[in-house]
Amino acid sequence: MQIRILLFISLVFPSILLAQHQEVHVAPHLWKGKKSVAEDSTSLLFAFKHGKVHGNLRYFFMATENKGHLTDSYAHAAGGGLFYETGSYKGFQMGVGGYFIYNTASSDMSKVDPYTNAVNRYEASLFDIENPANKHDLDRLEELYLKYNFGKSHLTAGKQLINTPFINLQDGRMRPTEVGGLYGEIFPGKKNKLEGGYLHEISPRGTVDWYGIGESIGIYSNGTNIDGTKGNYAQNIESKGIYLVGYTHTLPKGHSLKFWNVLVDNVFNTSQIQWDAKKGNWVAGLQYTEQHAIHHGGNEDPTRTYFDPSQMSRVFSTKLGWENSQWKTSVNYTRITAEGRYLMPREWGRDPFYTFMPRERNEGFGDVHAFVGKLNFHPHNGPLKASIAYGLYKLPDVKQVALNKYGLPSYNQLNLELNYEFEGFLEGLEIQGLYVHKYNQGETYGNEKYMINKVNMSNYNVVLNFHF
Incomplete structure (x- = not known):
């Protein structure tokens, strides 16, 4: 009886079965789309048909040269990705994007230095730091979100990109840090911006997976505990998520005031206030940052916690500079007090201080004095x-x-x-070159573990991007 019913359906309603499989003699049509033109601007189809596609092809060469017999490294990485965002449907938009990376030719990222047992520091994060030998399965779903727009404001739920002082893209490798959760930007008046939300997952730069907030802390180096024992907080931090809020108030004559607070459930709280000023060609800035542990700093066991509750940190950072249409100059100073280490998971972003320079951070240190001079030239x-x-x-x-x-x-x-952005026939192509050298100025006690990939070393970078 069942066979006769199926035969009847196949004869009377062949389109039903056609929708369930692909005939071998018919051209593939998995991406055939809708043949008719969507003219109703209020329809869901119109929003999808009028979306935007963005693409990126990227090549990254990086090499690190250490002094003497210490291990040198190099890497060639190539990849590409696509991102699609629909048009607006009653204020709603959907976005989805992903990226793939190939390790085209590199030194052995899983090899440790025979003199210090140090692992690769810089080049491995072009790929997958959790599996340095992985050269093939390097793809990641990066963005998948639903956004609601109202006026100039918006709320976004899902996997997305954000750029804040403490959780940011830190895009100095193949792909940036991504976050998952609810995040919004609201503009209550022309001079105010309120942003923030709740994050429950992070995909750090140099990884291909997504992690809960607690498990994302410790993917990078754990360093040492405050008593000198080896840090052991990876996979040992309990946290339900991150709550962050930022407020920017634009003042007259180029001045601005910013406030940020980042509360990491069960781990720590960080607050920052920043004032920036401009008078003619002169610019100035002042930051104050303060941190405290929450409960036991992530774990009741002091050998497995992230933020030791016996410490706190304060950071003062200042800037004074002169700028015009072509030149930007500044002298910058940061002081981290001796009350404790300034801590912010390196998996989440780079330092927000005026003295930050690519390829090194002052995260993890207390009692710091940093002085930096910067000169930028952008002719006409x-x-x-x-x-x-x-x-x-x-x-x-x-x-x-x-x-x-x-x-x-x-x-x-x-x-x-x-940096050079091509025009004309090569429009969309960018090339970047970065050279870094770090000179040792401290006592290393004859132990090369304090030097390798840290001081008396050079780092070379050439990056090609094609955006379309």
Whole structure:
């Protein structure tokens, strides 16, 4: 009886079965779309038909040269991705994007240095730091969200990109850090911006997976505990999520006031206030940041916690500069007090201080004095940009582990950077070159583990991007 029913359906309603499988003699039509033109601007089809597609192809060469016999590294990475966002349907939009990466030719990322047992620091994060030997399965669903727009404001739920002082793209490798949760930007008046939300997952730069907030803390190096024992908080932090809020008020004559607060459930709280001013060609800035542990800092066991509750941190950062249409110059100073280490998971973003320079951070340190001079040149808003920066970073002794989490000695750093955006036939193509050299200025006690990939080393970068 069932066979006769199926035969009847196949004869009378062949279109039903046609929709369930693909005939071998018919051209593939999985992406055939809707043949008719969507003319009703209020329809869902119209929103999808009038969406926008963005693409990126990226090549990244990076190499690190250490002094003497210490291991050098290099990497060639290539990849590409697509992102699609629908048009608006009653204020709603959907976005989806992904990226793939190939390790085309690189040194062995899983190899440790035979003299120090140190692992690769820079090049491995072009790929998958959790599996340095992985050269093939390097793809990631990066964005998948639903956005609601109202006026200039919007709320976004899902996997997305955000750029805040403490949780940001930190895009100095193949792909940036991504977050998952609810995030919004609201503009109550022309001079005010309120933003923030709740995050429950993060995909850090240099990974291909998504992690809960607690498990995302510790994917990178764990450094040491404040008593000098090896850090052991990876997979040991309990947290339900991150609550963050930011407020920006634009003042007359180019002045602005910003306030940020980041509360990491069960781990720590960080607050920052920043004032920026402009008078003629002169610019100035002042930041104050304060941190405290919550409960036990992530774990009741002090050997497995992230933020030791016996410490807190304060950071003062200042800037004074002169700018015009072609030049930007500044002298910058940051002071991290000796009350404790400034801590912010490196998996989440880079330092927000005026003295930040690419390829190093002052996260994980206390009792820091940092001095940085920066010079940027962008002639006539043309395709070429050039910059130079030089920094002096006075850190605690490498054996003063309560204030030196990663065993980094004091150092000086030089950065040289060139960017060029092509025009005409090659429009969409960008090339970037970055050279970094770090000079040791601290005591290393004859132990090369305090030097490899940290000081007396050079880092070379060439990046090609094609946006379409």
